[in-house]
Amino acid sequence: MSNSPSTGHHEIDNQHAELDHLVDKALVFCGEPINSAASCAACSPEQQASCRREVMALTRELLKFMAGHFRYEEQLMRSLPDNDICREHVRRHKRAHADISAWVSALTARLSTAEPYAVAAELRRILADWTGAHASGLDSSMVQLHQQSVHRELDEDAELAELLAQHRAGFSGESK
Ligand SMILES: [Fe+2]
Numbered sequence: 001m002s003n004s005p006s007t008g009h010h011e012i013d014n015q016h017a018e019l020d021h022l023v024d025k026a027l028v029f030c031g032e033p034i035n036s037a038a039s040c041a042a043c044s045p046e047q048q049a050s051c052r053r054e055v056m057a058l059t060r061e062l063l064k065f066m067a068g069h070f071r072y073e074e075q076l077m078r079s080l081p082d083n084d085i086c087r088e089h090v091r092r093h094k095r096a097h098a099d100i101s102a103w104v105s106a107l108t109a110r111l112s113t114a115e116p117y118a119v120a121a122e123l124r125r126i127l128a129d130w131t132g133a134h135a136s137g138l139d140s141s142m143v144q145l146h147q148q149s150v151h152r153e154l155d156e157d158a159e160l161a162e163l164l165a166q167h168r169a170g171f172s173g174e175s176k
């Protein structure tokens with residue numbers, strides 16, 4: 001089940017559920033409870049190496065999924081109207097995607113020296129908060145801006161239909 005609040009966009013919500021699932025997997029490799037003060041020091045070097053490989057595979061999967069998800073949202077942003085509010089939204093939203101991707105990459109790089117449990121715990125702690133806040137903030141705003149622009153287009157179409165109807169009525173009146 002997704003931890004992220006709904007944005008009102010079915011496909012984005014489905015992708016968030018998958019992202020939450022990946023984040024929840026971050027500590028499944030270790031028998032210690034999430035957010036405990038566990039350390040890898042008590043485990044054998046072989047066990048630590050095995051855990052390191054698992055966390056590395058997970059962070060790679062996460063980065064790949066995040067890249068695809070962000071690409072999907074950024075494609076949706078292209079259909080937003082070209083105005084100051086939307087341009088500012090796109091700028092902030094893309095920056096947030098780039099920042100969190102860079103943070104996960106930097107954390108992954110620390111895996112060569114840090115304990116795998118510490119890296120996985122930090123990954124889960126930060127990403128669990130980030131995904132929820134990002135979904136209820138920028139993602140929901142984007143969906144609202146998108147829906148408003150669709151409604152505006154439909155309203156404009158309705159106005160056009162009304163104008164055409166009046167125009168045609170005028171024509172038929174003139175021809176009588
Ligand atoms: Fe986003």
Ligand SMILES: [Fe+2]
Binds near residue numbers: 069
């Ligand atoms: Fe998102």
